[in-house]
Amino acid sequence: MIFNVQHITKYEYNAPVSYGHNIAMLRPRESKGQELLDYKIQITPQPTEISERIDFFGNNITRFSVQTEHKVLLVKTRSKIVRDYSKIHESFYTSKCKDITMNEALLALKSNDHDVLDAKQYILESIFIRKTDAKIREYAELSFKGNRSVFDAAYELMLRIYTDFKFVAGITSISTPIEEVMIKKKGVCQDFAQIAIACIRSIGLPARYISGYIETLPAKGKEKMVGADASHAWFAIFIPGFGWVDFDPTNNQIPLNQHIVVGWGRDYYDVPPLKGVVYGSGESDLKVSVDITAIV
Secondary structure, three states: OEEEEEEEEEEEEEEEEEEEEEEEOOOOOOEOOEEEEEEEEEEEOOOOEEEEEEOOOOOEEEEEEEOOOEEEEEEEEEEEEEEOOHHHHHHOOOHHHHOOEHHHHHHHOOOOOHHHHHHHOOOOOOOOOOOOOHHHHHHHHOOOOOOOEHHHHHHHHHHHHHHHOEEOOOOOOOOOOHHHHHHHOEEOHHHHHHHHHHHHHHOOOOEEEEEEEEOOOOOOOOOOOOOOEEEEEEEEEEEOOOEEEEEEOOOOEOOOOOEEEEEEEOOHHHOOOEEEEEEEOOOEEEEEEEEEEEOO
16 A cells, blocks of 8 residues: 655744743654654744654654744645555565464574664663553453463453443543543543553553554545544554554554554653754644555
């Protein structure tokens, strides 16, 4: 599949902002099953300074500074992406992936293999996923057992989160503790991904947070609404001897071509689409629009 993605972020301030420094993580990264063909970013007002780099996790970062007074900040990106996840998806159901038990995975994580060393950082605490309480571990242990396949346990965890938690926009924010989400059983995709990651880390396995997009398919006979697509988040678990496997607890599915990866990290803090500091007074209103068009 080839997709065109347009992402528009608009901040409107009720008082003039003298200048602001921002970091955008909007350029989709190259990864297995995904190739970036084209990418453009347009920022209004015109930035005084702008630069690009690769961060610690291999994500594409754009830093920019707007040093002219403004009441509106508009960041528009256009990406063209090839996504072919079919062969990778098939590999998840091979014995190399499915036969690794939790006990075997924990033992393998003691090695000094390069891939294992890289994965171990995703077991540690992160900004939004600190050492969790007993309820998180207890919830994880319902699926993860010593002689059970890691893949099967992660698949069941995904299904349980999809079943037990209700998607409710606006009830949480990026600062809502996962313990609170666990109690309320309500939230959005970033909450569900972080709950899953907290569960997996609590039993000693690596899990990472993936930020991206998901194409929203309209109901049969209905036209696709402009702006109906969305930024999205899911998680991946590391299976020693095989690699990373993605799971989407919001939609109860292993991601295929409709999921487009922008970046990954330990939790949302590492991969927000846009963050920064502005100098001014007053409040701001944020509007985000995402449109994904399948070309072939």
